[in-house]
Amino acid sequence: MKLFSRTLSWLLLVSIVPVLMIVIMSALIALNVYAFIVSPVTAVKIAIGVVPTVLVLGRGLWVLASKIDNPVHGVPVSEHEQPRLWAMVRGFAQVADTRPPDAIYVIEDANAAVMEDTRLLGLISTKRHLFIGAPLLAELNTAQFAAVLTHELAHYSNRDTRFAGIAYRSRRAFAHTLATLNGGDALQRGLHFLLRHSGAPALRVGADLSRRQERLADEASAIAVGSAATITAFQELAPIAVSWNQFRSNHLVMGWSAGYLPADPFGGYRKLRASLHDEQAALRANPPNESDPFDTHPPMRERIAAIGALGAPGTVRVPAGSALGLLRDPMPLLDAALLAELPPEARTKRRVDWPTLVRVCGLASLTEHTGRVLAAAARLRAGPPSLRTLLDALDAGLLTELGEDPAVPSGPGDGPRVRRERSQLIVRGGLLGAVATVLTDAGVARWIESWPSGGVLQLAEEHKNSLSGLIESAVSERPDTSGLRALLNAAVQPQGRQGHRGTSTGDEDPRPDGHAQGGQAPQRVVEGLHGAGVYGGHHGVDPPGGPHGQPGRDHSWPARPAGR
Known part of the structure; x- marks a missing residue:
């Protein structure tokens, strides 16, 4: 019954904005048709203002209906290649009372996420994808990794992933329409006011529903592996994300223009994290606490406090050790995930040690x-x-x-x-x-x-x-x-x-x-x-091989699927 209620709530929330746009567009078209019947000359005058507005609304609805080109990123991992990882995923999917994913991908991002292919506006599920960040595998222990994994799988059991795509498209259509409306036209200015004051509350309620879903997933994680392991896992997420962004922006590609990449990137990343000991400790002690009415996730500090209040001892015993122990020959896999998100010329770079x-x-x-x-x-x-x-x-x-x-x-x-x-x-x-x-x-x-x-x-x-x-x-x-x-x-x-x-x-x-x-x-x-x-090189170093040009901070790294 709860799942049906949440499903109905999502459908109502994501339909408010498009239904309102359809009603307004239909009313404008009906007004123009009626005016044409009464007075064609008057209808032409009305159409000068109505037609551009109808086109703006139509484009917004097209944004909602159009399929987002969001190809799956990462390196696929089969059960034959990584049986221990798959065994853990299947085990915790059973704990979360849900079907396991159909595919697992290792990505270079410091994130874990789930995605679900659906039909009929999310009512029918077709294929499930699980994305695991290489930095998480490299830096978390097995208990922490199990906590993150259970959180993601709980999104499947709560059907959160079913409507993530349509919810995102609804927000995108709303933002596109507001940005396209012409503030210099009185009709479109009035329409902007109407949409903003009716659509924004609906989006805010939708964000609040998303935050409740995150809290339920947090609770499922704590019940499975224990509050202590879940808290330490969540405390580690911000330090890993911040240090990983610094590493991939400043260190991973520092030899790019000279034709070089590190042979052991994660060895360097560990050294970077060790050198940032004080900053990392501060992030663990005081996780980010910023909040916004439209955020889909509660502030991390609030989530950690709620998990601690549960005091859950955990129902599943997780073996000690690093999450890397779940993988066969882990470093080539993590390296492949890293290369998969760099420009193609990365494979032509010379791999050398850090010195x-x-x-x-x-x-x-x-x-x-x-x-x-x-x-x-x-x-x-x-x-x-x-x-x-x-x-x-x-x-x-x-x-x-x-x-x-x-x-x-x-x-x-x-x-x-x-x-x-x-x-x-x-x-x-x-x-x-x-x-x-x-x-x-x-x-x-x-x-x-x-x-x-x-x-x-x-x-x-x-x-x-x-x-x-x-x-x-x-x-x-x-x-x-x-x-x-x-x-x-x-x-x-x-x-x-x-x-x-x-x-x-x-x-x-x-x-x-x-x-x-x-x-x-x-x-x-x-x-x-x-x-x-x-x-020595004419410019002081070995003459470089391969293309030049260092990818900067704005380089397109893999988009984060809905999750964490």
């Missing part, structure tokens, strides 16, 4: 202007684009010319001082990148992991306090490169012996000597500096 990635990205960040400055030095001194040529140009007093782009004329208000200071910034960065490349190749400087920033350049003890001063001396008004030359001369190795590229775990370059990424030969940064030839 190598830190070195590559660190050098890339320092050598933004290096290629430009070396090319300018070669042009001005009629020599090779090398560090020695750059130092010779600085000694010759060509600082301003080194930082200027010949293709871009100076502004009319750019005096000598402005030009010099602007060039000094560019040349300082370019010189630092070239020097850092040489010192890294020589093993004098080492790139080490430093979470959460990713990595830092660590110089040998005898050089750590002198490098910045030597760089400043070289780009000063009265340049002096002798100290920098002496440092480089002491750092580089004899001709014919290639220096190792230092990392935090070893000095060996993982490439075969003489072969850069993509089969390109490495280019000299230092050529004949006091008789030493040191190899």
Whole structure:
């Protein structure tokens, strides 16, 4: 009876807005038809205002009726491949008194969700999908994972997923219609007022019903695995979500433009979480508590308090251990889920360990202007684009010319001082990148992991306090490169012996000597500096392979299905 009541409530709520739109549209059409019968001339005048309004309402109804193109994301997991995971899902589906899902997918998002394909406005169920986030599998223990899993399966038993699609389309149609109505037209302005004051309360009631469904799913989870396990699981969701967003935005793709991806992404993610210990602890202690009348989920703090008040001991014994223990060979599966949501060129990237990635990205960040400055030095001194040529140009007093782009004329208000200071910034960065490349190749400087920033350049003890001063001396008004030359001369190795590229775990370059990424030969940064030839990328790192362009924060990650 309760299920029938909730079903009827959903149907009534999601139908209020479209029924109101149909009634208004029908009334406007009937008015225009009646006017045409009485006076065709008057009908034409009325139609000028009525027809655009009817079209707006019609488009809104089309948005409601049209099918949303929401393809299933993630890596499908069969029962043959992951029997322990499927066994747990089936077991807790039985506990939740519902049919298990027909398909399980591992997704890269820090979320778990359920979805149900339906017909006849949600009255007939066809196929059920369960989505499990790779970060949850990697970071939750089995009891916490069971709590999240039971919560999602309870949405099936309560038939919440049946009407999630039509409810979303109803909200989308309402928002689309309000946004499309023309505020400059009196009729449409009045219609906007009517819809906003009649549809918004219905949507608010629908959101309240969704929040009640979430509380029922929380209760089912607590009864199954216990309030304590459910609370710890829910307390962990916000820390995982926040740290995962930071990881995938700042660390996962930090080597993208250079053609690299980490070989062990979840190893790096664990290091990031460990480095954010205080922030993560604060999120656990004080989960987000923001609320809005249209939110479909209650505030997490409120949910945790309600679960604690139940004091449920749990009815199912869950074995101890990490949720990863439910998977056979888990890391390739999690990695595949991650790659599935990156652009296709991700599969062409070179996979390297974190120390190598830190070195590559660190050098890339320092050598933004290096290629430009070396090319300018070669042009001005009629020599090779090398560090020695750059130092010779600085000694010759060509600082301003080194930082200027010949293709871009100076502004009319750019005096000598402005030009010099602007060039000094560019040349300082370019010189630092070239020097850092040489010192890294020589093993004098080492790139080490430093979470959460990713990595830092660590110089040998005898050089750590002198490098910045030597760089400043070289780009000063009265340049002096002798100290920098002496440092480089002491750092580089004899001709014919290639220096190792230092990392935090070893000095060996993982490439075969003489072969850069993509089969390109490495280019000299230092050529004949006091008789030493040191190899490095022209821009300070291995020449990249594959397309460039780092996906930014607005990259389209998988949409969250209805859930959690």
